[in-house]
Amino acid sequence: MIAWLSCSFVFSIATLFSYVHLKETAKANLATVVNRIVSDIDKEFTVVDDTLKYAVDLSLNCDPHSLHHMRRLVFENPGMSEIGVIDPKGKLICNSFGRLTPPVNTSAPLKQSGLRYYGPIITDYLELPAFVLARTRDDGYEVNVLMPDHWLKRMLDISAHHDTNFAALVDNTTGVPIFLNGNYSLPIRQKLFPAKNRQAVEGHFDDGAVKFAYISAIPSLPQLSLIIAKNDDRLVKMEWIWGLLWGVLYCCSWGGLTFLLINYDKRQLSSKTQILRALANEELFNVYQPLVCAQSKSIVGVEVLIRWRHPLEGVLGPAYFVPEAERDGTILDISIAQVEEAIRDLSEILLQQPKFKVSFNVNGLLLGSKRYIDTLLGAKKHISSLTIELTERDVLTQAQTKTVLNELKRAGIEIAIDDFGTGYSGLQYLQSFPIDLLKIDQSFVASIGLDTLQSPVLAAVIDMAEKLDKKLIAEGVETQAQADYLQSRGVNIHQGWLYYQALELPQLKHEMNK
């Protein structure tokens, strides 16, 4: 629900922003199109106007020189179809086709100065609709240029601009479109387009649609403006492929966020709940690191180690959760389940090798738990060579621990000190508790052959074990040189990667049956 709400909110905002952005871009594009067309028309009008300005030199008798000049202008400029001269009484006396006898009656020239347009008209000679640009000379004669409709049509061709509603060249004074492509309509309740120099008009038009129109006057003939209008709902047109992509993105974000939130939730669970849940889901499992007889290379036992097949993080080693489990007390449930699992797992091997050694890691909290001690005593019925390893970093309280260890010893369970030599309590344990076995820490084994501070300690530990009549197991044996030295010193039970890493049950069985 939170994921859906958040995604919908973010996507709604993003969609709104993109829509507004796309719309503004579409408006700017339309303005660019208008300005480009206006600039094209303006260029053409300027050429025509230059022609008209220089028409002061035209001879009014249509002599061959003037005719030649007019024809050359028409020929050179595809926007012009004809140049004509009208006398002050309104008679067309001459055009680029020749002298007219008798002259043709038209309207008398306006006395207004500057460039003007009129039309559309049908040309007498070509019988084509045309648009007229004209100037009146100081002597009252009008010189005009007929521009064919098809030229304007080409200029205002909006077919390339999809979904354009109309393009029109409009007379700013009368509001009449003198040339039109598409379905013309005005902003509602307006007689004319408000055609100042350049502007955008947006709103309801009298055809009932909401439109955006951009207007720009033609600089060389400001009496005319170009207007291009688009229906508002056509400004932003989402291609279906973008719609689909947007939809897919939305669903992925929704799914992703849901996943994250669920897993974040999981992470938020207290470590205790997580570990208990892992136990219930059987995500915790035993691995077995073989204890090897260095002489025969046979597997004589295993140390039971724990792993967590975490649904998200993969297989986790004890360092990731055992310290936490020891703090919150769940180590008790873990350890009881571990012993029970080991009994099940190893039953076959124990049948074949009744003296097979099985060693568990135990701490002070476990020793203080009657449930755990009972579990161990129960396990002893299945595992005849059962060992518990106490780490000397764990400070055990004297009296109570001694009682429990004595009880275990009486039941035939062997007591070992793990990582011997790395803590402060090793010697004290040796004095106070019924210790049978010392596991030489891997840091001492690693010092074999090296000249380090630990090197003499290993020899001393071995000597001491011999004198006190304690068994020895070497941990962390990684090289043959280490194995050889240990053997030469009479340490024959080895545990380490030289032989095996911790194995899952099927691998252990496989190795045992080799």
Ligand SMILES: Nc1nc2c(ncn2[C@@H]2O[C@@H]3COP(=O)(O)O[C@H]4[C@@H](O)[C@H](n5cnc6c(=O)[nH]c(N)nc65)O[C@@H]4COP(=O)(O)O[C@H]3[C@H]2O)c(=O)[nH]1
């Ligand atoms: N570099 C190197 N490492 C080697 C070699 N041979 C064995 N090891 C590693 O040394 C550790 C031996 O166990 P540990 O001293 O009891 O030390 C154990 C033990 O103190 C604790 N632990 C493991 N499983 C349990 C458990 O089920 N219960 C309790 N309470 N503690 C456990 O976590 C510690 C670490 O266990 P792991 O990560 O399984 O690491 C294991 C083992 O994989 C070697 O040749 N080279």
